[in-house]
Amino acid sequence: MKISPDEDVKIVIAGGKQKADFLINMLLDKGFEPVVINEDSAQCEYLAKKYRIPVIWGNPAKLYTLYDANIEGSDIMIALHYGDADNLAICQAAEKLFGIKKTVAVVSNPKNVEVFRKLGVKTVISATYTVSNIIEQASIVGNIVNTLPIEDDKVVITRLLIDENSPVIGMQIKDIPLPENVIISCIIRQTGITVPNGQTVITKDDKLMIISDPSLQRKVLEIMTGSRKKSEA
Amino acid sequence: MLIKRAETVVICGAGRFGASLAGKLSEHGYGVTIVDKKEDSFRKIPDNFSGYYTVGDATDIDFLQSIGADKASFVIATTNDDNTNSMIGQIAGRLLNVKNVYIRLNDDEKSELVSEFDNIKVISPHSLSLTEFERLSGLTMTD
The missing domain is CATH 3.40.50.720 (NAD(P)-binding Rossmann-like Domain)
Structure with missing residues (x-):
């Protein structure tokens, strides 16, 4: 009220x-x-x-x-x-x-x-x-800039910054072992916005917009950043 | 042969009342744990006491559980602060569902805060003193 x-x-x-x-x-x-x-x-x-x-x-x-x-x-x-x-x-x-x-x-x-x-x-x-x-929500690592749940939390959009520690730098998206129901919908770079395909190569400082099932968010972040939540490590 | 497990009692606040109650109850076979936030306070515990004493914050729900308050037959809050006793009593009686909770309140009116809960009973030194005065003096002052 x-x-x-x-x-x-x-x-x-x-x-x-x-x-x-x-x-x-x-x-x-x-x-x-x-x-x-x-x-x-x-x-x-x-x-x-x-x-x-x-x-x-x-x-x-x-x-x-x-x-x-x-x-x-x-x-x-x-x-x-x-x-x-x-x-x-x-x-x-x-x-x-x-x-x-x-x-x-x-x-x-x-x-x-x-x-x-x-x-x-x-x-x-x-x-x-x-x-x-706040830490729990923004969880895991500092790379997540933002996460946005939509459709009653059935879908989540994660905005993720690829820093120099990321294991996927230099990889083509098709070679990243992402689970099903995860899509890198858009990459924001200095040069502009790219809608990626399988051949797109991830580079340092890329900002990714990732659409996924909320239950897969943590797995996706582990794959993309190479880090795990401290409490589970 | 079945051995009946001794009923346990948790006393929060090792002042004069808490400490002597701890002594009496342990003398009568109860398993007593007495808590105080200051180690120093346990000096008041009488020699006949044979239970546990532990330093801690009894308004912390996890601490209360860690000393077994949730399984105790009685929880008695006898610190020198009414609000602390009221909080301990409500955590024990309302959240940990202890059957018999006793709290000491110097301010009688605060008992209204817990009056709706049957398992939380108030010990009021103030009204006990009045009653005792009436008894000793033969005067009647309560309506």
Whole structure:
């Protein structure tokens, strides 16, 4: 669901230093006016001066602070406090005691992304988890510039850069032992775009657009780059 | 002859309560594992304790599983932090499906966060103290 400021969305930000600062800036920019709860008095003063928004000084991981902050009926709770356990409690209290439907927690232990979701926190963010997902998707090697799944993931287009380590440099496409259902649809070179045939020779710095079955993507990449995923090597 | 396997108990937080509970339960034949994030805390464990103690973060689901919390008859969260106890209790009771979970909460109101789960029970030192005061003094203050 997309939300826009004209719906008068009330957002509470609990805890956080640089993260809170950045987020407040971004929200104000988009026309929201968040309420901030922070236990560090210096941080409270700084934020209140800088942004002229309601700032409540207190530990957001304590229920009495949340009661004092008068957050009943807010729409979104964003928990940026130190400990994962605190952020879980903040989000659960927000939902169960203050009727806040959308809860967001930042966690430091990446395993807690799954744990928190199962325990009812709607959105869970972990830098490590996100990074590892990106690496997983962009997977295997740095040569993949991009991969694009189409037709409900039944077909995938992989854009692959042939670097100097590739074992297929100098080979004709017909001699590359690619499995069936894999097509090198197009080669992008300095000189222009080529639609290759069996006789076309792969050269260094070629960018290939490869159409394949998703299940064959890894095999194709192994053949074309000569590398395997570290965890499987 | 069949030997009944001892029921196991995992206690998270080796404070005074956790440590003495560990001693008592192991004395009564339970297989007890007690966890704390600080090695130092285990000094409080009484001499009659004959179970395991291990340093670790009990809010980590994999760690809890590695010490057998998922197979324990009881998991008891007695750290000095309510939110930590609540999280440990919910991981044990809701995700690892431990039948009997006890969590200590100093803030009574936080018990609402787990009130809907029958297998997670709250130990409240605050209300226990009130009850004890009533008993000792003969005054009645609860409605």
